[in-house]
Amino acid sequence: MGTGVIIAGAGPVGLMLAGELRLWGVDVVVCEQRAAPSGESRGVGFTRRAYEVFDQRGLLGGLGEIEIGNQGHFGGVRVDFDKLDDIHFGIRGVPQYRIEAMLEAWVTDLGASVERGYEVVDYRESDDGIVVVTEGPQGRSERTAQYLVGCDGGRSTVRRLAGIDFPGIPATRGMYVADIAGCDIRPRPVGERVPGGMVMAIRLEEGVDRIIIHPDGQPPRETGEVTFTEVADSWQRLTGQSVHDADVRWVSAFTNTTRQAAEYRRGRVLLSGDSTHIHVPAGAQGLSVGVQDAVNLGWKLAATVNGWAPEGLLDTYHSERHPVGQRLLRSTLAQSQLYLTGDEMEPVRSVMRELAQIPEAAHALAGMVSGLEVRYDVGASGHPLLGLRLRPDRELQLADGSRTKAVRLLHHGRGVLVDAGPSGEAGKLAAPWSDRVDVVAATWVPAEGATGQPALESVLVRPDGHIIWAAPDGGDVQEALRRWFGAAGANAQSRDPEAVTAAS
Numbered sequence: 183m184g185t186g187v188i189i190a191g192a193g194p195v196g197l198m199l200a201g202e203l204r205l206w207g208v209d210v211v212v213c214e215q216r217a218a219p220s221g222e223s224r225g226v227g228f229t230r231r232a233y234e235v236f237d238q239r240g241l242l243g244g245l246g247e248i249e250i251g252n253q254g255h256f257g258g259v260r261v262d263f264d265k266l267d268d269i270h271f272g273i274r275g276v277p278q279y280r281i282e283a284m285l286e287a288w289v290t291d292l293g294a295s296v297e298r299g300y301e302v303v304d305y306r307e308s309d310d311g312i313v314v315v316t317e318g319p320q321g322r323s324e325r326t327a328q329y330l331v332g333c334d335g336g337r338s339t340v341r342r343l344a345g346i347d348f349p350g351i352p353a354t355r356g357m358y359v360a361d362i363a364g365c366d367i368r369p370r371p372v373g374e375r376v377p378g379g380m381v382m383a384i385r386l387e388e389g390v391d392r393i394i395i396h397p398d399g400q401p402p403r404e405t406g407e408v409t410f411t412e413v414a415d416s417w418q419r420l421t422g423q424s425v426h427d428a429d430v431r432w433v434s435a436f437t438n439t440t441r442q443a444a445e446y447r448r449g450r451v452l453l454s455g456d457s458t459h460i461h462v463p464a465g466a467q468g469l470s471v472g473v474q475d476a477v478n479l480g481w482k483l484a485a486t487v488n489g490w491a492p493e494g495l496l497d498t499y500h501s502e503r504h505p506v507g508q509r510l511l512r513s514t515l516a517q518s519q520l521y522l523t524g525d526e527m528e529p530v531r532s533v534m535r536e537l538a539q540i541p542e543a544a545h546a547l548a549g550m551v552s553g554l555e556v557r558y559d560v561g562a563s564g565h566p567l568l569g570l571r572l573r574p575d576r577e578l579q580l581a582d583g584s585r586t587k588a589v590r591l592l593h594h595g596r597g598v599l600v601d602a603g604p605s606g607e608a609g610k611l612a613a614p615w616s617d618r619v620d621v622v623a624a625t626w627v628p629a630e631g632a633t634g635q636p637a638l639e640s641v642l643v644r645p646d647g648h649i650i651w652a653a654p655d656g657g658d659v660q661e662a663l664r665r666w667f668g669a670a671g672a673n674a675q676s677r678d679p680e681a682v683t684a685a686s
């Protein structure tokens with residue numbers, strides 16, 4: 183039946199999903215309403231977990247030079263990330279258009295078709311597929327597929343057509359954003375409270391800065407209503423500096439509207455990224471959580487299309503990612519209140535500053551900012567790492583004596599069983615799943631100075647990097663394989679079924 187999957191929207195989330203599906207050989211068409219990339223960049227950075235997700239597929243090199251942040255905070259309250267065992271710092275100063283260009287090059291290379299100038303306007307579902315209606319340069323046309331995924335942003339047409347609710351909190355605050363060149367702007371990457379509001383300034387490239395302004399009491403504004411003079415007046419009022427003569431690259435307005443889709447799947451329609459959650463852009467979260475949605479969904483949808491998905495696998499996309507979206511909304515609301523509320527919030531900020539000195543509290547706040555806190559219910563217990571992501575920086579010594587980092591094992595997007603036991607038993611038990619799971623015989627190199635990390639033995643990791651079985655005491659490895667990868671020997675398709683080696 184036609185294409186495997188049609189994706190509406192070639193934003194970062196639609197492109198990430200297309201790549202994940204292609205890694206498993208699924209036919210993918212991405213329909214994008216815009217005739218050409220917008221060149222705009224709402225996002226200018228991403229979180230640590232998004233960094234790791236890109237790294238898992240070997241994509242960071244495609245972004246060129248990137249700068250790791252060096253100031254940890256939660257809504258402007260300083261949190262000393264340097265004192266924590268894990269690395270929580272995000273990436274800053276990478277415009278969103280560069281991330282989209284990198285992803286589009288990747289998915290095109292993998293064989294996905296990105297069709298620009300095609301807007302998804304309707305669909306109808308049948309028992310064995312879905313007919314998607316697009317409006318394109320030659321008018322209306324229909325295409326068939328097994329699934330449609332709406333990665334079509336906060337105002338998602340697919341969500342509306344599917345009748346999926348988008349409940350939440352309407353906008354109460356307005357903010358300005360402008361990218362400007364030719365002004366000597368002092369960096370304020372964390373954002374600062376100043377009399378009359380909050381201001382932030384992020385260096386985008388040499389001579390180009392992003393300024394973000396929230397004047398206290400500013401009501402929500404539509405982007406189209408905002409002029410640069412208004413933005414410059416506001417910046418001057420809050421900082422004393424005039425930027426009226428700047429070379430203006432982009433001006434916009436945004437709000438604190440906070441909403442989440444009630445369902446991430448309805449029948450043959452799924453939603454991902456901003457179509458499932460919108461919130462105030464505090465802490466570089468939207469794109470970052472969106473690409474993690476895509477990486478959670480990609481292999482599950484591929485397993486379903488390719489016919490080896492165990493019962494209920496596709497529904498774990500909603501059950502795993504909807505709670506992550508709920509926490510995202512809660513965390514961005516909390517951060518924006520801390521950031522944007524005037525002097526009446528000062529007692530709360532001061533209590534938060536004190537709490538952030540307590541290591542456990544600092545760890546919890548950092549995990550919300552970085553995305554490293556995410557733990558899925560993987561249906562087993564008995565090992566502290568179950569459901570968490572495998573730390574990408576953990577080093578292994580392979581059977582041939584060479585060393586590699588854990589993150590490299592995930593480049594192919596398949597499951598990975600690291601067999602670190604002396605008998606090779608786990609590897610033998612996993613052999614019938616070798617078309618979906620790579621078995622790597624290796625031992626873990628002790629992590630220097632990482633006193634807080636639980637010891638690692640044999641582990642089974644999903645394509646998205648989360649641990650679903652771990653020895654000892656993490657349950658039965660074959661049960662975990664069946665639960666997540668279906669029946670043994672189901673003959674899964676994937677683009678590159680070769681086992682991963684240290685060189686890959």
Ligand SMILES: Cc1cc2nc3c(=O)[nH]c(=O)nc-3n(C[C@H](O)[C@H](O)[C@H](O)COP(=O)(O)OP(=O)(O)OC[C@H]3O[C@@H](n4cnc5c(N)ncnc54)[C@H](O)[C@@H]3O)c2cc1C
Nearest residue numbers: 191193194195215225226227302335455456466468469470
């Ligand atoms: C001021 C601001 C700053 C931000 N900063 C950051 C940041 O630093 N880090 C971060 O992680 N996030 C940030 N975000 C959020 C981030 O920009 C979004 O979360 C991200 O763009 C979501 O990606 P997406 O692919 O889900 O949706 P989008 O990027 O909105 O892409 C959706 C695509 O779908 C297309 N489309 C829409 N309807 C249709 C249709 N019917 N048919 C076909 N195509 C369609 C659109 O043209 C678009 O290309 C920021 C947001 C704002 C407003």
